[in-house]
Amino acid sequence: xxxxxxxxxxxxxxxxxxxxxxxxxxxxxxxxxxxxxxxxxxxxxxxxxxxxxxxxxxxxxxxxxxxxxxxxxxxxxxxxxxxxxxxxxxxxxxxxxxxxxxxxxxxxxxxxxxxxxxxxxxxxxxxxxxxxxxxxxxxxxxxxxxxxxxxxxxxxxxxxxxxxxxxxxxxxxxxxxxxxxxxxxxxxxxxxxxxxxxxxxxxxxxxxxxxxxxxxxxxxxxxxxx
Amino acid sequence: xxxxxxxxxxxxxxxxxxxxxxxxxxxxxxxxxxxxxxxxxxxxxxxxxxxxxxxxxxxxxxxxxxxxxxxxxxxxxxxxxxxxxxxxxxxxxxxxxxxxxxxxxxxxxxxxxxxxxxxxxxxxxxxxxxxxxxxxxxxxxxxxxxxxxxxxxxxxxxxxxxxxxxxxxxxxxxxxxxxxxxxxxxxxxxxxxxxxxxxxxxxxxxxxxxxxxxxxxxxxxxxxxxxxxxxxxxxxxxxxxxxxxxxxxxxxxxxxxxxxxxxxxxxxxxxxxxxxxxxxxxxxxxxxxxxxxxxxxxxxxxxxxxxxxxxxxxxxxxxxxxxxxxxxxxxxxxxxxxxxxxxxxxxxxxxxxxxxxxxxxxxxxxxxxxxxxxxxxxxxxxxxxxxxxxxxxxxxxxxxxxxxxxxxxxxxxxxx
Numbered sequence: 001x002x003x004x005x006x007x008x009x010x011x012x013x014x015x016x017x018x019x020x021x022x023x024x025x026x027x028x029x030x031x032x033x034x035x036x037x038x039x040x041x042x043x044x045x046x047x048x049x050x051x052x053x054x055x056x057x058x059x060x061x062x063x064x065x066x067x068x069x070x071x072x073x074x075x076x077x078x079x080x081x082x083x084x085x086x087x088x089x090x091x092x093x094x095x096x097x098x099x100x101x102x103x104x105x106x107x108x109x110x111x112x113x114x115x116x117x118x119x120x121x122x123x124x125x126x127x128x129x130x131x132x133x134x135x136x137x138x139x140x141x142x143x144x145x146x147x148x149x150x151x152x153x154x155x156x157x158x159x160x161x162x163x164x165x166x167x168x169x170x171x172x173x174x175x176x177x178x179x180x181x182x183x184x185x186x187x188x189x190x191x192x193x194x195x196x197x198x199x200x201x202x203x204x205x206x207x208x209x210x211x212x213x214x215x216x217x218x219x220x221x222x223x224x225x226x
Numbered sequence: 227x228x229x230x231x232x233x234x235x236x237x238x239x240x241x242x243x244x245x246x247x248x249x250x251x252x253x254x255x256x257x258x259x260x261x262x263x264x265x266x267x268x269x270x271x272x273x274x275x276x277x278x279x280x281x282x283x284x285x286x287x288x289x290x291x292x293x294x295x296x297x298x299x300x301x302x303x304x305x306x307x308x309x310x311x312x313x314x315x316x317x318x319x320x321x322x323x324x325x326x327x328x329x330x331x332x333x334x335x336x337x338x339x340x341x342x343x344x345x346x347x348x349x350x351x352x353x354x355x356x357x358x359x360x361x362x363x364x365x366x367x368x369x370x371x372x373x374x375x376x377x378x379x380x381x382x383x384x385x386x387x388x389x390x391x392x393x394x395x396x397x398x399x400x401x402x403x404x405x406x407x408x409x410x411x412x413x414x415x416x417x418x419x420x421x422x423x424x425x426x427x428x429x430x431x432x433x434x435x436x437x438x439x440x441x442x443x444x445x446x447x448x449x450x451x452x453x454x455x456x457x458x459x460x461x462x463x464x465x466x467x468x469x470x471x472x473x474x475x476x477x478x479x480x481x482x483x484x485x486x487x488x489x490x491x492x493x494x495x496x497x498x499x500x501x502x503x504x505x506x507x508x509x510x511x512x513x514x515x516x517x518x519x520x521x522x523x524x525x526x527x528x529x530x531x532x533x534x535x536x537x538x539x540x541x542x543x544x545x546x547x548x549x550x551x552x553x554x555x556x557x558x559x560x561x562x563x564x565x566x567x568x569x570x571x572x573x574x575x576x577x578x579x580x581x582x583x584x585x586x587x588x589x590x591x592x593x594x595x596x597x598x599x600x601x602x603x604x605x606x607x608x609x610x611x612x613x614x615x616x617x618x619x620x621x622x623x624x625x626x627x628x629x630x631x632x633x634x635x636x637x638x639x640x641x642x
Contacts, residue, residue, distance in 0.1 A: 011447050015455030023432040053444065102451035104486050105458045110308025153523065168461045170475045171480060182520060184486070191527045218461060221259055 001116055004045045005029045006036045006062060007078070008055050016049065018186055019105040033057040045073055049108075050095070052079040052086060060093065063225050074115040078103065086126050104173040106164040129162055129224065131208050144207040153178055154199045158161040161212060161222040170219040196220055214222070230379035231583065238368055247365050253349075253356045260347050261325070265308055268327040268342050272306070279333045291316055292324075292344060300574070304330040313343050323348060375638040389418055396425060398432045423520060435597040436499055443492035450485045454478060490611040493551070494598075497618045502545040510549065511540045514574055517553045521561060530564050530583075533571040540576055542642050544623050552619045555612040556581050563636070582637040592629050616640075 003020060007013040008031045017027040029044075030036045033056045039206045040048075052059040058215055066073050077090045079099040079178065087098045096115045099108060117125070117136055125137040141148045150158070158190060160177050161169065171189035178195070196212060204210050213223045240585065275293060278284075288295040292313075307328045308569075315322040327342040389406055406418035406425075460466070461474045514536060525532050531532065542549070560570050560583040568584035596617035598610065620627040626641040 009452065011452045012448060012455065015459065016453060019459060080444040080451075101447040101453045102481065105455050158280070168471060170461070170478055172479055173458075176482075179524065181554070182286070182524060184562070191524075194527070215471055216468040218468070218475035219471075224322065 001046045001112075002007075002026045002044065003028070003047050003049060004036065004039055004043075005032075005049045006031075006054065006059065007049070007051045008032060008053075009051075015105060016108065018174050020109060023109060024121070025112075031055070033059070033062055036062050038096075040066065040070060040073075043215070045056045046119070047074040047076060047096075047112055049076050049078055049112070052077060063090065063093050063095055072119070074119050076108075076111055076115055078108070104170075104176065106167055106169055107177055110160050110163045121224070127159075127162065129165070132162070132203070134159060134162065143203055146206040148200060148202050148206055149217065150199070153195055154202070157195050157199055157209065158203075161220065165211075165222040168215050168219055168221050174219065230375050230383070234371055234375045238371065241367060242364070245360050248358050249360045252360075253353055256352050256356065257349060260352065264325050264346055265327075266343055267423045268308070268325065268344055269306070271342050271344075272327060272329065272340065275342065276331060276333055279331075283334060284338070285336070287313055292342065294338040294341045294343075296341075298330065298339055301330050301337040301339070303337075304328075310346070311343070315345065320375050353451055382411070385411060385414045385418075389414065389421065393421070397503075398429060409525075432499070436501075439492060439495045439499075446488050447485060450488075451482050454481050457481075467522065487611070490615060494611070494615060494618055497615070497622055499623070502548045502622070504545045505543045506546045507541050508544055508546055508549045509539060510553075510579070511536055511538050511574060513549055514553055514579070515552075515571070517557055518572065521557050525570065528561065528564060529567045529568075531569045533569070535575070536574045537576060538573065540574055542623075544619075548619045550621070551606075551615050551638075555616050556640075559612050559616075559638075560636075569635075576642075578639050578641040580637060580639045581595055582635050584634055585636050587631065587634070588636075592631065594631055596627070605608070609640075 001024075003025050005013055005016055005027055007016065007029065010031075013029045013031075017029055020027050028039065028045075030039055033054050034124075036048075037051075039045075048062075050059045052063055052164050054062075059079070063075055063077070066075055071094070071219045075095045077086075077095045077098045078101060079086060079090075079098070087100075090098050095150050096118070099111055114136075117127075123207060127134040127136065131144045131185060134140075134155075135142075135177070137151075141150055141158060156178055157174065160174065174192050175183040178192075196214075200210055200212050203212075209226055211222050211224065211226060213221045215221055271293075275295065279295065282296060285297055287297065309328065311326045311328050312321040313324040313326075314320070321466055323346055324343040325346045328339070330337055330339050332338075355412045385407065392404055392406055395404075406421045409418060430569040451595055455475050457478050461471050466474075518532070518534065522532075544552075556579075557572075560581050563585045564570060564583045565585060569582075570584075571580075571582040572579040575580075596613050619625075620640060628639045628641070630637045632638075
């Protein structure tokens with residue numbers, strides 16, 4: 001997968017490209033609107049990560065350019081402006097998703113993959129990892145030929161873990177992924193633990209390996225190297 | 227009281243004093259003139275009386291109405307002396323004040339004591355006359371001044387009233403600035419010029435402040451993002467002990483709180499800056515149902531018994547975004563501060579929204595509950611801004627918010 005990152009903050013761009021590069025993506029970074037457009041005319045990309053506040057203009061202009069010239073490219077807006085107007089406008093202009101800063105890199109990774117999956121739906125609706133198969137269209141998980149009876153949240157949790165496999169996911173990032181802003185209604189991340197426990201049980205009951213590793217004090221990791 | 231009425235009343239009071247003094251002066255002047263006139267009249271009579279005495283060569287006392295002549299055996303001429311006296315009036319048959327002229331004259335080598343009387347115009351009569359005419363003039367003046375001041379003020383104060391109207395309609399939100407017009411009245415022109423400068427400056431300052439708050443809020447999110455990302459990469463690097471990763475997770479937690487705090491404060495500022503002046507007719511029933519649905523899982527996770535009674539199609543005039551934030555914060559508050567296996571009741575009617583939840587008693591006074599950073603209990607994840615935001619939203623939309631605590635139940639009621 002080839003990504004174009006349009007972000008004027010060096011450090012943030014380094015974080016993102018560093019994290020996503022480990023996933024095996026090719027990430028190219030440009031700092032401004034002009035460079036972004038010239039890159040887009042010269043090369044092919046699958047997904048563009050777009051910051052809205054750029055030194056030489058608004059990211060919205062880049063978005064319009066992409067949608068009129070390369071409608072096949074997925075666009076994920078990453079913005080410090082958590083303004084509803086921007087979100088609505090961005091999505092109306094054809095952006096695939098909107099992620100307000102600050103975000104977890106694991107969350108960004110999950111969103112990018114989701115965009116990629118949706119865009120490539122024809123052949124790749126199934127994610128396969130060893131004995132686990134996830135169908136992202138029918139929202140079904142099959143482990144060792146047994147279809148798991150998962151709740152919507154358990155399904156999302158498994159997908160989030162698998163997409164970020166071999167990465168430490170803090171309870172906080174998991175809670176934010178599952179409940180978004182509503183997670184503020186909870187005092188602790190005990191609920192994350194509950195969901196993980198149930199998910200583990202269901203996978204091992206179907207004969208799958210216990211890939212979910214507890215990182216004491218911080219979170220969980222989907223360990224593929226068992 | 228209207229300015230013009232005040233000015234008129236002050237003017238009339240001053241005129242009253244002037245009229246009073248004027249009355250006294252008029253009275254004095256008329257009195258003096260009348261006296262002089264009477265004295266002149268008596269002097270003229272004296273010369274005709276002298277002529278008569280000379281003609282008739284009078285030698286015995288002569289007494290007629292208002293004339294009395296008395297021949298004297300000896301004497302000497304005296305100056306004319308005027309005095310006031312009471313004399314029986316022949317026709318009126320009562321004592322009336324008269325002016326009296328006394329003189330001794332030598333005519334044909336004989337001395338005569340001559341006394342002449344004349345009925346005088348009484349001071350009372352003059353005073354009455356002056357009083358009557360002045361009162362009538364004063365009444366006339368009052369009526370005319372009141373009517374005219376009313377009429378002229380309409381015309382004179384027209385530019386001022388226009389200015390007032392413009393000030394009343396003034397809003398920092400307005401993009402276009404309506405100019406305060408020029409006026410040919412110096413004071414109003416000065417006022418309008420001053421207002422023009424002032425509003426322009428206010429708008430500029432407001433714009434700068436607004437941009438600053440927004441930019442500060444946005445700019446803060448980027449470094450938080452960077453720090454968060456670094457920590458995420460750090461936690462995934464090799465050879466990290468459990469202890470270290472726990473520290474990293476806790477640092478990330480704090481960063482999240484910082485970012486949420488920043489968002490909440492900038493939201494409060496935005497509400498303060500009246501950036502949510504839009505009034506949509508929001509169907510609060512559906513908005514509430516939708517949010518309860520979103521929160522349902524969390525409610526179940528905490529084994530909270532939910533009771534709801536939501537009247538359909540309750541419409542409230544409020545900015546859609548603010549309405550959503552208000553409901554989110556209320557529900558969040560009622561769930562977070564609830565106890566395990568507690569209760570939550572949500573009642574919506576056309577009049578109000580009542581949210582009641584079980585929970586520990588407050589550690590702060592109920593009056594302080596809606597203040598910023600006052601937490602009812604020191605819940606770790608709580609920012610202490612949720613209810614402050616709800617309160618602010620209620621304030622800008624003229625809703626009343628009430629809090630009561632009874633039998634371990636917190637109840638917040640918002641009356642539309």
